[in-house]
Amino acid sequence: PLKEWSRDLQRGAGNDNDEIAVASPMWLDIDGNGAPEVIVPFGMRLYGFDGDTGASADINNAWSSPLAMPHRVWASPAAADVDGDGTIDILIGDTLVSQLATDLAPLADGRGISFNPASPDPGDLVTVTGSFSNVGTLDNQENVDAVLRMNGNEIARERFADAEPVSPSGEGGPLTFSATFTAELGEHEFTLLLDVNNNLTESRKDNNNATVDLTIVDPYVARIDPPLDPIRISPGATESIQIALTATGSRTSAWTLSVDDASLPDGWSFDAAAGADLNPTLTPNAPINVMFDATIPSTALGDENSYVDFLLTLDEDQTVSSTLRLPVEVLRTRGLSVVGPDGLGETNGIGRPNHDAKAWLVVENLGNAQESTTSIDWTAPSWGGTPALYTADGTEVFSLTLEPNEDIELFATLPVPTNAVLGSSSSSMLTVCIGSGETTFCQDLDVTFHASELSTSPAHIRTLPNATLTWTLETTLPSDGHLEWNMAEAQMIHTGWVWSASAGATVNGTMLELQGAPNSAVSAILELELPVNAVPQRHSFIAEESTEAHFDLNITLHVLQIFRSAATVLDPTSSGSNSPVNFKVNETQSVLLRLENPGNGEDTFVLTGHVVADQSMTPQPEVEFTIYNAERTLGPLATTIATVDVVLAEDIPALSPFELHFTWTSQGEGNVASTAMLHVQAEPDYRWQVDNLAYGSSDISPGQDVTVEFEVTNIGNTPDTLTVSPSFQVDHAGNDTSTWYSATNTSDEIPVNGTQVMSVEFTVPHDAWFMTAATLTLNLYSGSTYVSNSTLEFSVIHASAWRFNLSDTS
Structure with missing residues (x-):
């Protein structure tokens, strides 16, 4: 190697023990130019030399002279971004050499903003505290201005004159300031901002703020969720009905569920099932299912429907309650369902004077054949005029033709008179009929139109999750040009829901506001982004203006359940996309599956397995599937792991690929299914059967030629050749030293279940003694794979024989 440069390190004025080289040097690219610099701890100083020239000043001015250290630098240096300022530091023992700069940051791990109490109730006085520190290496050179904001509004500001760095650069600690606010229902955003006036020069600015969301709910709130599908019961039948009770507040408490079935017709019943708990203790966001048995008499008519009322009451405060009206219908093979947004035979439309009031409804053919309406009738409303039906695109409907189970959304429309009194209403009964004579079926819907200063369009939305919904709000602003509604009180705030507004409307925290010129007409837009996991449920958002x-x-909204299914094979997996997995025949093989419910609601699934093979494969493969817990119920976005044991029949041809299909089928509407496929083939099974293995007599004589014949049958699952390798185990009599031998024999290729006669031959050694015993073992091999063996026993008998040596006679 060549020497590029060298430097002598001079001792300082310290003790001899201080001025010695103990720590190892290191390479570190400081200036980002050319070769890395050489960092040398020596004595009580730290030297840096430019990697190209060896001159300290060529690095930068800060390194032109060695850095004085507080103690002997006997520890070897290490390089890392220790203080998190985005630049590399040098750590020698407990001394940190770092960039000299201020760096303000909220406390890590979400501690930059804290609340006391941590989970407040509405009306509580809450203290919010902002906490930060100087994680840099230099004291602040200017005052630090820190701000706390709540929902974008400043609630606290404080100036800090001294922000000393924290350890190891200094002895500073966290700096805090606080504000108080009264907790209100809804989701609130809090932001901590540091150096808001940009007075400081810092090593980094991207860590100068923190944001935390605080959701405040009532301590005691509960919800009653009906079944996802409408309850329709066949005459003379009893159905099990599942009701879900969920605490949506912040506290666990005891509740009582009561049922009012007074509105049911004679002979109908709705009772708690055996073991149902009507006095549950509800934990927040942990639903409890309660089962009921609903019975409809055999005399019930197909157009009958009714309802039961549920009341869920907090035990410690009877004024806190939740209600649900559950519709119950008779299942009929021919009939109509005409219902409003809440699933009952009523609907409401709201309109402004001199404008149309629109009420949403859905008409569904419940029969099993196409139906056309024979009449659509209205009773006269008190406002005058005749209501009309329109589709969403504004097409007026005079008659309907629906396929089995088809439904259509319609809007009942009636002009609101100019002189209508605000807050007044007008009702009309809609009657829709199908059939004629004795087969006529009619369904009534009570439609009520209301006069209001504010109308929303559309009147109702029925949607799947993962959608963006839009409403138009139309009104004339009052004299102050301002309107606002509390969205939290209207129960519009849900996890993952994103509300926004435009065209004169804004969403400010949990308040929806309309602003404009006094007495001016506005047409604002309210938008909702529904998440993919939005819970299937009917919503009615009603709020009075402040x-x-x-x-x-x-506003009314119905989030429908979307049924999805997903299945994946986890184990075994093939080595390539077209490589089948080898399974042994007649042996249990376990297959692991990941089964998922990608839908937005609880769903029940059934797992099945079947074989898919080419028709030319003979015989067609038979596979036994053992599925444990084939029917499973999963919540939204839930996953389960299933084990399926499969056994391939022993007659499946070897190395002939086919597929195992595992189908995961939703039991919800549409029976959506997902199939996971596993490409498999039967491993070669080398099995042979030996028959008629025998010899005429086990007694043999010296010099005798012996031929042993036998039949071999290929009972495996693939064409094969058999090699017979004979061997002898000899029990010699006396001083017998005879050697026994038989040659190897190989068959032709024998098809599955094919048979061939084979033989082995040997000659009894001439020098074999009387009473010598020999065991002949026939070792069977398929190629190099050992299959089995068979044996025969032989015994040498007495044989008279003499030899004369006359070489020395005359």
Whole structure:
């Protein structure tokens, strides 16, 4: 190697023990130019030399002279970004050499913003504290201005004159300041901002803020969720009905569920199932299912429907409760369902004077054949005029033709008179009929139109999750040009839901606001982004305007359940995309599957297995599937691991690929299914059967030629050749030293279940003694694979023989 440069290190004025070289040098690219620099700890100083020239000043001015250290540098240096300022530091023992700069940052691990109490109730006085520190290496050179914001509004500001770095660069600690606020329902965003006026020069600015969301809910709130599908019961039948109770507040408490079935017709019943707990203790966000048995008499008519009312009451405060009206219908093979947004035979439309009021409804053919309406009738509303039906695109409907189980969304429309009193209403009964004579079926819907200063369009939305929904809000602003509604009180705030507004409307925290010129007409847009896991449920969002009468916000939404299925083979897996997995025949092989519910609601699935093979494969493969817990119920986005044992029949041809299909089928609407496929083939099974292995007599004589014949049958699953390798085990009599031998014999290729006669031959040694015993073992091989063996026993008998030596006679 060549010497590029060298430097002599001079001792300082310290003790001899201080000025010695103990620590090893290191390479570190400081200036980002050319060769890395050489860092040398020596004595009580730290030297840096330019990697190209060896001159310290060529690095930069800071390294032109050695750095004085507080103690002997006997520890070897290490390089890393220790203080998190984005630059490399040098650590020698407990001394950190770092960039000299301030770096303000909120406390790590989410501790930059804290609340006391941590989970407040509405009305609580809450202290929010912002905490930060100087994680750099230099004291702040200017004052530090820190700000706390709540929902974008500043609630606290404080100036800090002294922000000393924390260890190891200094002895500073966390700096804190606080503000108080009264907890309100909803989701609130808190932000901590440091150096808001940009007075400081810092090593980095990207860590100068922190944001935390705080969700405040009532301590005691509960929800009653009905079954996802409408309850339709055949006459004379009993159905099990599952109701879910969920605490959506912040506290665990005891509740009581009561049922009012007074509205059911005679002979109908709705009772708690055996073992049902009507006095549950509800934990937040942990649903409890309660089962009921609903019975409809055999005399019930197909167009009958009714309902039961549920009341869930907090035990410690009877004023806190939740209600649900559950529709119950008779299942009929021919009939109609005409219902409003809540699934009952009623709907409401809201309109402004001199504008149309629109009420949403859905008509569904419940029969098993195509149906056409024979009449659509209205009773006269008190406002005058006749309501009309329109589709969403504005096409007026005079008659309907629906396929089995087909439904259509319609809007009942009636002009609101110019002189209609705000807050008044007008009702009309809609009657839709199919069939004629004795087969006529009719369904009534009570439609009520309301006069209001505010209307929303569309009147109702029925949607799948993972969608963006839009409503148009139309009104004339009051004299102050401002309207607002509390979205939290309207129960519009849900996890993952994103509300926004435009065209004169804004969403400010949990408040929806409309602003504009006094007495001006506005047409604002309200938008909702539904997440993919939005819970299937009917929602009715109703809120009074904070100060003005007759400006009620009224929006209804039905999130439908989407049924999805996903299945994946986890083990075994093939080595390549077209490489089948080898399975031994007649042996249990376990297959691991990942089964998923990608839908947005709880669903029940059934797992099945079957074989898919080419029709030319003979015989067609038979596979036994053992599925443990074939039916499973999973919550939204849940996953389960299933084990399926499969056994391939022994007559499946070897090395002939086929597929195992594992189908995971949703039991919900549409029976959506996902199939996981496993490419397999039967491993070669080398099995042989030996028959008629025998010899005429086990007694043999010296010099006798012996031929042993036998039949071999290929009972494996692939054409094969058999090699017979004979061997002898000899029990010699007396001083017998005879050697026994037989040659190897190989068969032709024998098909599955094919037979061939084979033989082995040997000659009894001439020098074999009387009473010598020999065991002949026939070792069977398929190629180099040992299969089995068979044996025969032989015994040498007495044989008279003499030899005369006359060489010395005359």
